[in-house]
Amino acid sequence: MEKNAKIYVAGHRGMVGSAIYRKLQKEGYENIITRTSEELDLRNQQAVTDFFAAEKPDYVFLAAAKVGGIEANNTYRADFLYENLAIQNNVIHNAYVNGVKKLMFLGSSCIYPKMAPQPLKEDYLLTGTLEHTNEPYAIAKIAGIKMCDAYRAQYGCNFISVMPTNLYGFNDNYHPQNSHVLPALIRKVHEAKVNDKKEVVVWGSGAPMREFLFADDLADACYFLMQNYNEPNLINIGTGHDLTIKDLALLIAAVLGFDGELVFDATKPDGTPRKLMDVSKLHSLGWKHKIELREGISLAYQDFESRY
Numbered sequence: 001m002e003k004n005a006k007i008y009v010a011g012h013r014g015m016v017g018s019a020i021y022r023k024l025q026k027e028g029y030e031n032i033i034t035r036t037s038e039e040l041d042l043r044n045q046q047a048v049t050d051f052f053a054a055e056k057p058d059y060v061f062l063a064a065a066k067v068g069g070i071e072a073n074n075t076y077r078a079d080f081l082y083e084n085l086a087i088q089n090n091v092i093h094n095a096y097v098n099g100v101k102k103l104m105f106l107g108s109s110c111i112y113p114k115m116a117p118q119p120l121k122e123d124y125l126l127t128g129t130l131e132h133t134n135e136p137y138a139i140a141k142i143a144g145i146k147m148c149d150a151y152r153a154q155y156g157c158n159f160i161s162v163m164p165t166n167l168y169g170f171n172d173n174y175h176p177q178n179s180h181v182l183p184a185l186i187r188k189v190h191e192a193k194v195n196d197k198k199e200v201v202v203w204g205s206g207a208p209m210r211e212f213l214f215a216d217d218l219a220d221a222c223y224f225l226m227q228n229y230n231e232p233n234l235i236n237i238g239t240g241h242d243l244t245i246k247d248l249a250l251l252i253a254a255v256l257g258f259d260g261e262l263v264f265d266a267t268k269p270d271g272t273p274r275k276l277m278d279v280s281k282l283h284s285l286g287w288k289h290k291i292e293l294r295e296g297i298s299l300a301y302q303d304f305e306s307r308y
């Protein structure tokens with residue numbers, strides 16, 4: 001990407017989009033264009049068509065999406081399918097129509113088959129049944145990946161798809177029901193600590209395993225791949241390490257200084273038992289994460305405390 005290139009970061013107020021924006025600024029890009037969802041609703045086909053025709057961006061990071069944790073995905077099934085399909089259809093198609101030089105689409109580790117062998121290799125996509133709680137989201141994301149591949153095959157567009165693992169970081173969503181597990185547990189443990197409560201409720205059995213990547217590391221990888229990756233096949237982004245939800249809760253309790261009990265709520269779903277990324281393809285290209293989990297939780301907690 002040339003330093004004077006016009007780069008559209010879709011979803012720049014979100015956790016991932018804001019990290020990509022910070023990374024681009026740090027690298028010296030000055031022509032970054034953004035719109036909030038109030039200024040440009042990416043579900044609106046005409047509005048997106050007009051925006052691309054007027055702005056003609058050179059590069060696009062598509063980090064706008066309907067996003068949430070296990071409960072949000074399972075509850076708002078229609079919204080996750082419709083909104084994500086609409087956003088990605090509009091952005092990817094108009095990127096093609098307006099000659100965007102390169103576009104990055106973000107998938108997610110939760111769109112691999114529920115019972116895929118571990119660690120998850122890129123070619124396991126579409127080899128088995130999806131996890132029920134996030135099936136609508138996964139169907140939309142798989143369509144986005146296939147759309148990038150199809151526009152490359154038919155029209156020669158340099159559209160790439162990356163597959164991030166579970167993320168956390170600055171500007172995360174700490175909603176009690178709709179957030180992902182890591183921000184949810186930061187909030188619950190914090191509230192238990194300041195209110196002198198003896199217990200924190202952890203959803204499910206605590207046995208599922210998850211891998212976590214700090215959003216600024218993801219942004220660094222996205223920037224690296226935007227410079228160095230031009231293939232139709234998707235590429236995993238993660239750390240290659242995971243832990244149980246119980247151990248995650250214990251680690252968050254340790255970092256935040258909470259010494260009460262963890263109580264497991266079996267009425268809540270566990271979701272996918274494990275989704276550890278095989279990151280050998282990314283490592284072979286020369287990229288590795290920098291922020292380890294304990295440090296990342298500490299950074300995220302500082303952000304949480306400054307915003308709540």
Ligand SMILES: NC(=O)C1=CN([C@@H]2O[C@H](COP(=O)(O)OP(=O)(O)OC[C@H]3O[C@@H](n4cnc5c(N)ncnc54)[C@H](OP(=O)(O)O)[C@@H]3O)[C@@H](O)[C@H]2O)C=CC1
Nearest residue numbers: 011013014015016036037041042064065067106108166167
């Ligand atoms: N969080 C995670 O653990 C993971 C995320 N990902 C992927 O990363 C990407 C970003 O996720 P994340 O940053 O966590 O999500 P956030 O919810 O933090 O941010 C999403 C952004 O999308 C924008 N957006 C949503 N709907 C619309 C719309 N209709 N029109 C315009 N903009 C819209 C929002 O804009 P505004 O703020 O202006 O309303 C918001 O800034 C997504 O593609 C997601 O699937 C992949 C793996 C894991």
Ligand SMILES: C[C@H]1O[C@H](OP(=O)(O)OP(=O)(O)OC[C@H]2O[C@@H](n3cnc4c(=O)[nH]c(N)nc43)[C@H](O)[C@@H]2O)[C@@H](O)[C@@H](O)C1=O
Nearest residue numbers: 069070073108110134179180181184202203204269270271
């Ligand atoms: C990134 C990925 O995120 C989603 O998948 P997920 O990894 O299953 O999501 P999660 O982070 O919400 O939960 C992880 C695990 O943690 C447990 N858990 C415990 N206690 C809380 C808790 O308090 N909140 C939440 N949310 N989960 C909890 C929870 O029961 C589950 O076993 C996809 O829908 C999909 O959208 C996607 O892309």
